[in-house]
Amino acid sequence: MRVEQIAVFLENKSGRLAEITAVLADNGINIRALSVADTADFGILRLIVDKVELAKKVLKDNGFTVGKTNVLAVEVPDRTGGLAMVLKTIEKAGINVEYMYAFVNKSGENAVLIFRFEDMDKAIGSLQAAGFTMLTGEQICAL
Template sequence: MAKQISVFLENKAGRLAHVTRVLGDAGINIRALSIADTSDFGILRLIVSDPDKAYKVLKEAGFTVSETEVIAVQVPDAPGGLASVLEQMSEENLNIEYLYAFLGTSENDALVIFKVEDIEKARKAFIERGIKFLDETRLYQL
């Protein structure tokens, strides 16, 4: 399990640049990101090298920030790899709220960040089914 930082942004020129500059100036590396938007605002979701520090510096810079627990799953980097993991999650009745790709890889697998309804249930199911996932320490160091 890992901490994801979510930043709520007005749809204005330069807001995303400001977030990335605040993080960069604080020495925080962005490892994965996803942005969803409407006409008025966006939600920037980030996996960063130091989520506690990122939360603090973004709050201090005036951004609306929240933390969410997510899970980083190692997905075979081959055709059907993601489908296999998703099918197993379906068999376990794990509800996926959203997912996005991680920028790096681990042990020649792709990494996908999942936000699921019940993260503890997902963690147990992954262990039982042999689905690999990364703990937060390894994830932040990639």
């Protein structure tokens, strides 16, 4: 139910993101979802990829600082209010969202929301009780 995500810390300068994506592409690693957050000096690239351990290795071998964490992937209908339904459930349970990002595979079908929650176990229980579908990393990579 939890999805492994890698986080790459990078300098906020031209070409660094291209360098990371080239390393992944050269090693046959497919990016399924990503988010970039930045400050003036550095950025954090969060990725869901099809080959997590290989991605960590090749990025580290190329001088990048890489971490791994678990996130939840929640599937919702791709329509107005989809995100609001999830957030209302989380709010009622008193759970803090640390960060999130989303992607849509095909418009009009389902969207996948990627969340990092302060209390992952409580979030899983609350979302399951509300009838939400959570995807595995394998399911995301198959989309």
